[in-house]
Amino acid sequence: MTSRERILAAIGxxxxxxxxxxxxxxxxxxxxxxxxxxxxxxxxxxxPPPKVFDLFQMLAEIEPEVADxxxxxxxxxxxxxxxxxxTNADWRPFALFDGTDVxxxxxxxxxxxxxxxxxxxRGDEIIARMPRNGFYFDRLEKYPGALHPDxxxxxxxxxxxxxxxxxxxxxxxxxxxxxxxxxAAMGPPYELFNGLGQGDFEAWMITFATEPEYVERLYAKLIxxxxxxxxxxxxxxxxxxQILQIADDFGTQNAPFLSPAMFRDLVMxxxxxxxxxxxxxxxxxxxxxxxxxLVPLIPSIIEMGVDALNPVQTTAAGxxxxxxxxxxxxxxxxxxxxxxxxxxxxxxxxxxxxxxxRRNLDAFHPLDxxxxxxxxHNIQANVPPENIVALFDAALEFANx
Numbered sequence: 418m419t420s421r422e423r424i425l426a427a428i429g430x431x432x433x434x435x436x437x438x439x440x441x442x443x444x445x446x447x448x449x450x451x452x453x454x455x456x457x458x459x460x461x462x463x464x465p466p467p468k469v470f471d472l473f474q475m476l477a478e479i480e481p482e483v484a485d486x487x488x489x490x491x492x493x494x495x496x497x498x499x500x501x502x503x504t505n506a507d508w509r510p511f512a513l514f515d516g517t518d519v520x521x522x523x524x525x526x527x528x529x530x531x532x533x534x535x536x537x538x539r540g541d542e543i544i545a546r547m548p549r550n551g552f553y554f555d556r557l558e559k560y561p562g563a564l565h566p567d568x569x570x571x572x573x574x575x576x577x578x579x580x581x582x583x584x585x586x587x588x589x590x591x592x593x594x595x596x597x598x599x600x601a602a603m604g605p606p607y608e609l610f611n612g613l614g615q616g617d618f619e620a621w622m623i624t625f626a627t628e629p630e631y632v633e634r635l636y637a638k639l640i641x642x643x644x645x646x647x648x649x650x651x652x653x654x655x656x657x658x659q660i661l662q663i664a665d666d667f668g669t670q671n672a673p674f675l676s677p678a679m680f681r682d683l684v685m686x687x688x689x690x691x692x693x694x695x696x697x698x699x700x701x702x703x704x705x706x707x708x709x710x711l712v713p714l715i716p717s718i719i720e721m722g723v724d725a726l727n728p729v730q731t732t733a734a735g736x737x738x739x740x741x742x743x744x745x746x747x748x749x750x751x752x753x754x755x756x757x758x759x760x761x762x763x764x765x766x767x768x769x770x771x772x773x774x775r776r777n778l779d780a781f782h783p784l785d786x787x788x789x790x791x792x793x794h795n796i797q798a799n800v801p802p803e804n805i806v807a808l809f810d811a812a813l814e815f816a817n818x
Contacts, residue, residue, distance in 0.1 A: 420490035424598035425659060428702050428725050428750045430786040435488075436778065436812045439752065439791035441479035442491030442600050443662050444471060444499070445706045445728060446753070446791040449552065451517050451798035452805070453477035459802035460486065466518040468508060472525055473500035473545070473554050475513070476795060487809035490789075491598040491660070494587040497580060501537055501545060501554075514550045552798045561635065562613030562621035568634050573606040573642040576649050585653040592657035600704070603650055604663035605643040605691065609636060610674070610684050611666040625675075629683060636687040643691045651699050660725075661701045663688070668709020670733045677713050685721045692722035704752060708794065710734040712741075719748045728793045729754035731777060738780035742787070750787045755808055758793040763800050767807035774811040783815070 418426065418434045427437045441447045448456065450467050457464065460483070467477035484492075498504045507523030527535040533549035544558040561571070584601060591599045607613050613635075614621030625632055665688075667673050667680070675684075692703050702724040711718070711726070712735040718726065729751045731738055738754055756762050756773040765773070774790075781788040790812045796805060 419596035421596055421598045421659065424490050424789060425702070427783070427786050427789050428660075430747070430750065432786055433784055436783045436815050437490045437789040438488045438809060438812055439491050439789055440484055440487050440489040440809065442489065442493050442598070442791070443704070443706065443727065444474075444476070444493065444495070444602060445664065445794050447471075447474075447476045447479060448796040448805070449798040449800075450475050450477040450519050451513060451515060451552070452796055452800050452802070453479070453483075454517050454519070456802040456805050457483060459806070462486075466510065466520050468505075468520045469511075470495060470505050471499045472503060472521065473556060474795060475553055475798075477519075488813050489597070491600050492591045492595060494584060494591065494599065494601045494658070496602070497583045501556075502539070556615060559616030560607055560613055562607075562624060563615065563617035565620070565624060565631075568631070568638060571638070573639050575606075575642055576603075576646045581649055581653040584650060588654035588657040598659045599657060600660045600662055601650070601654065601658045602662040602664065603646060604665065605639040605687075606646070607639060608665040609639065609687055612664075625683070626679075632683055636683065640687050640690050644694055647691065647694055648698075656700045658701060660704050661695060661699075662704040662706060662727075664706040666709065667707045667714055668711045668730075668733065670709055670730070672710050672734060673714050677717060680714055681717050685717050689721040696722060708733075710736060712736065712744075715741075715745050715749070719745065723749060725750035725752045725789065727752040728791065730758075730793050732757045732759070732793075738777050742781060746787055750789065751781060752789040753791045753793050754781060754788070755790050755792055755812070758797070762792070762804055762808065763797065765804065767803045770804045770807040771811040774808055775815060778812065778815050 423433050423437045426433050439446045450469050453467050462482055469475055470478045503522050503524040505522050508520040509523050511519055511521040513519060527537050530536050535547040536543055537545040545554040545556050547554045588599055695701050695703055704725045704727055705723040706727045708730055710733040726749055730736055731754050754777050756770055761769055761773050
């Protein structure tokens with residue numbers, strides 16, 4: 418099977434010839450630049466310093482040679498400006514706090530604060546800050562849910578012609594020059610639940626819980642913009658994209674952020690409008706990224722039309738792989754679920770990592786379809802390279818027992 422065939426077969430619950438693998442196929446299945454630099458050194462793969470394509474999460478751009486070493490079956494088309502409105506172009510050298518040399522976009526020019534922290538501004542507004550010796554930026558800019566805009570005058574953003582040309586070129590290159598499944602990310606202009614509250618999540622939660630009519634009007638505007646963007650994107654890329662990814666975090670590690678009733682009343686109908694359009698007008702499959710303990714919401718996530726769920730945080734409450742497969746495996750594919758990203762992957766031995774990956778794969782039965790293996794969210798800066806190798810090699814060597 419080609420990689421593209423393998424991924425689509427897995428999402429379609431059809432048998433595959435080996436475990437389908439995602440490494441860097443989404444913005445939530447990559448590697449922090451510090452860990453990536455160490456991994457590339459461990460593998461003996463020379464090259465220039467890693468490019469940091471996501472300045473918010475400090476993620477490295479994964480080169481084809483590394484992706485192919487680990488059997489990656491999909492490739493991701495990023496937005497031109499992935500984080501903070503900074504376009505990924507005009508790369509220049511930069512040193513991270515630990516001394517790791519990387520390349521960053523030319524428009525990335527942080528100020529150094531009095532305490533040695535890094536500060537990003539947009540005009541006079543501080544939009545992000547990274548503490549000294551930190552690994553990520555804290556995003557401080559407020560999004561519409563926190564700002565409570567006047568919906569009679571406020572309009573969400575639409576894709577620009579430059580954005581569409583970028584997607585069209587990326588899709589054409591990925592489709593014609595690789596055999597990998599092509600993933601593009603484009604949900605509503607803002608995540609309908611978690612992302613809308615950026616900058617003051619508490620204020621947004623109060624609005625969400627006490628002003629349902631306002632929330633419905635806000636969602637209507639956002640989905641209207643999403644439908645316009647979806648139609649424009651489809652005209653630009655056609656079926657050269659196979660998977661459209663949306664992202665919105667509905668779960669903590671112990672339970673969902675919101676009740677199933679609130680999810681069904683407000684969030685689900687809004688997302689369903691967009692996903693219904695996708696399924697009616699394109700061949701794309703829909704991949705939802707949502708962290709945490711989601712079991713109470715999964716029936717509604719299935720009903721709203723999601724084809725595959727990521728990252729499948731198996732250590733969150735109720736997210737046991739065998740249970741997920743037994744209760745929901747006929748109706749949704751699971752994308753992720755490799756091993757404990759907060760424990761085993763970081764502090765375990767390579768053997769412990771491989772053993773946990775194999776146990777989870779035994780539960781998911783990936784060769785029968787319905788599962789794509791990926792790290793549970795991005796591989797963090799402190800993960801040893803030996804453990805990254807153990808994770809993906811265990812998947813490549815797996816055979817259904």
